[in-house]
Amino acid sequence: MKSRKIAALAVTAALALAACGGDDDDDTSSATDAPAPTTGEAPAATTAAPATTDGEAPATTDGEAPATTDGEAPATTAAPAGAEFAVDVSVCDDPGAATAAIEGPITIGTSYPQSGGPAVLFQPAGDGFQAYIDYYNEANGGINGQTIEVIAKDDQYAADQTKNNVDELVFDDEVNLLSGIIGTANNAAVQADLNAMCIPQLWALTGSTMWGAVDQYPFTSGVLVPYAIEVEAFLTYLQEQGASRLGLIYVNNDFGQEYKDAVDARAGEYGVEVVVEETIDAADSGAPTAQVSNLVAADVDAILAVPLGAQCIAFMSEIGNAQAANADFDPFIYQTGVCASTVFFGAVSNGGNDGVLTTTQFKDVANPEVAASDEDVITYLEAFAASGSAADPSGLAAAGWVTAEATVHVLEEAAATGVLSRESIANAARNVDWKPSLLREGLSFRMDATDGYAAEGAQLVAWDVAVGSFVDVGEVQSFDGLLGVFAG
């Protein structure tokens, strides 16, 4: 019978391909294709690296692939701090495309959730992004006359849709670069491809530490304060306050996991011990009563909380209840910077938000005094209002604005070198040293060959119920250079 023959052919084919399947994928090509300045090549790639790297691969990296990355480019370089970074385009899929000058309108591609359930919460970031681009085009007519266009696709927060979107953006829409993609897994899904194709993946809108892989994925960078920095800031504060018993409560996804890992790694340095750990299910929309009861029972004097989105409101309400019912329950409470906005803190009505700490790198847009006196904030608010978005400007929309501004800055810097190309854009990003207008005074974005993270500073703030807004706690802290480079 015909069907049997087809089946036989297919089965043979299947067996054949299973048997011969990719012997050469032990070293996942993603890494070997990614431009790596110090894989035993002449230091022409690291142009400004001083004499210490004299034509040989630095001793620390030669042949010693770190255990987690099998056969991939080494993670750390021996180039000294402050070295300027330069990308190596010879290992790109198409070096010509990476060095070609960008003519005509500059197209930026992005992918983020515009529909599909809880992730719609992130949509305002896209609004903020577009608002800045529109404002910039109108004010300056583009960069050297080249207008900037944004093509935004909806990925419903699903990593596989992000991958498809990026494919469309790169192959169908032929964008020059990507910027502001939301979600850790979403960015991770496209990171290898984009780096192999030497297409800049700027300012991933997540605080994961993965975007600091300068050597492995130089075309990728992150824009939010890495979660590990937040932890660092809080731990510093706890040490100053003499608190040592920490309770951890976090959402059970990669977002929460990063905080936990950072706490586990760093708490000891500050004399802090994690005495209780609670998890919240990512889909749980109720109040975390049981978890908070456990925290109370464990007699902690500090809490680090990483709820997801609207769970922040529930958590703070629950804290309010717990504090009212237990007279001696008054720990220092820190909540993830993702919730650091009036949208979340202001929604709590029982005082549970009073004194809760968080960090932010942005100016307090919702504070009426700031909104009236700070020129940059005024500019932002006006432009955002003009964009017609229904979202609250003090939430993620501000992050979107900053991301766009950072993107444009990088484009300007790249254009200033004489050739606006993907290569120059990537270099400009990796060597950024500049302050976004909505960033707090005393903080800046800075990266170089040994510092893979731009946003390593934050202001610890606490919510003041009496005033109805955030109040600064201590000075702005900069941890610039602390995280170095992502090692895998």
Next chain:
Amino acid sequence: MMHALMAFNGSLFVERMVNGLAEGSIFALLALSLVVVFRATGQLNFAQGEIGLFGAFLVSTLTLSGLPVWLSILIAMVAGFVLAAVLERVVIRPIEHRNPGAVVVAAIGLFLGLNQMHSLIWGPDARSLPSLFPSGPTDFFRLFGAAVYWQRFGIFLTLLVMLALLWVLFNRTKVGLAMRAVANNAESAGLAGIRVGWVLMIGWGLAAAISVLAAALLAPQGGLSAALMFGPFLSASAAATLGGLDSPVGAVVGGLTLGVLKAVIIGYVGFLGGDMVFTVSLVIILVVLLFRPGGLFGSERVERV
């Protein structure tokens, strides 16, 4: 010291039980709405949680414009009733007529559509909802040393009231009788003169109204956002299964049990953690179903559906 520890644990236990019962009351309310729909129509309405969400957003808008909370909730319940009844008539009935299997797709479509429509109408940001009961941090009374919040206790009371009302409806009113007839055998009921169509719409409407109430009671604690009802609806389905899909009492028992189970697991079974709660609950339900396939209080005939 030991004595203090013991006393502390005792009140902590009470606190956990109360919180568990409160959360379980929400599950129970939603489970009740599932049971209502099932008893009246023999179907399950996937989109019920989202109609509840819709109602909660409506309450938010109404209270922001100045109406008292209780009135907003009542209006939203009526709106939910009407919406569900219309959906049943316009969307579900024609499809059920042709192929009951396709009703699943339609229900999922409703679920998606209603959920996404919220962003269209109210924007994507989360918002807060005022509570029906006193919800300040000091609005509690002490029971064996534990703080029992009026807000939580109020939900429990509401549940009991709703259960009583439904009992009266099903067992003492003509409408309730008609519903039971339709669910039992729609054809005979129609032949006996019962307006089957109306019964179906009322069933859906009533279930939706209860869902709106549940959402309006849940939202003040956790904030109002598009994902509000996903988890509770799942728990409610599990609760209704446990209790028996055609038993209101079963729904309540199932819901409360799940709530308490969650509190116990998080409170006392540390190695499982918050994420495994639902899994463990389902395993327990599965075990129960092995011995009583119709659920704890359900009638055997349900399993043949």
Next chain:
Amino acid sequence: MAGLGTPRLVEHGSVQHRVGQLLLFGLFAAIFLWQGLTAERPGLGLLTDAIILAIAVTGLNLITGFTGQISIGHSAFFGLGAYTTAILIDRGWTPGWTFPVAAVVAFVIGCIVGLPALRLKGIYLALVTLGLAVAFPAMLNYKHLAGLTNGALGIKNLTYLPPEWTPFDGRRDLHKWMFWLAVVIFLIVSVVASNLLRSRIGRAMIAVRDNETAAAVMGVDRAQVKTVVFGLSAAMTGVAGSLFAVKLTLVEPAIAQFTLLGAISILVAMVIGGTAATWGPLVGALAYTYINDWAKTQGEENDIAGLGGVIFAVVLILIARFAPFGVVGLLRKLRAKFVRVVPKLPAVQPVEPVATGDHT
């Protein structure tokens, strides 16, 4: 209606019938070949996603379409296959070999799930499978299993490069490799599914669907049938998961396809296509994937949050309303106006004259 005339009757198994089937198959093959050879990466990527979904739906269709049992838990098998592949690749296995292993693992778990299916029916079975769908991501996150699954962070770098004997050139042609791999696997799975239907077990399955008591009377071993079919169904969906993992190059618990939402997508795609039909899964998967993509584009172009989701939902409801037996069902109804396939008529036996007695 009168103007169309009577539909033409075509006997099942006749030459005309076979030619018709071959033409249909040829049509699909031509479309796929055309796309496979000429499509750009994004277009081909989307089509590959649709085929992966079709494989998963074929698995679900085996259970639901032919035995009448509802499962909204197939996302668990999908994820199981994906994670099996991911874990093995992470430990150095050649990706190709992980596929059959994933199928076997999914088969075993599927049989285990199939066992309680004996005791539960209808809505209760559905709720148990729902439990499976919810439990699976929870177990992925479970900290005590994190040594195996890497918990919430997931496993990355799962690339399956085209082997040397294929005409594909490494990473550059990776999308083409993924496409053709998916097509081949779909063909295998589809052939297995339809052969199963015609086999002894297959006929038993249909018997079970239509009338459990009669099947018991006939001596069909319901327990064995249900269990094995569950296992096979799970294995097919599991392989789809493996493909998904290497196409996306990463797995993590938060991926929608591994959650209840994923199970619902598979179910919806199946119903849209039309159950108990050989073409149903493919048509349904294509419809689901492309309608979703189109709806999303509408939302993007108009820049309104949630618009895409509402459009998709409306389309689903319209399909349920106007094509309640799926697209294939609709097409069959249309075809029935012109051509109808009837079962083979038994050959007429000459009637022997009956010996009559002498009474009249």
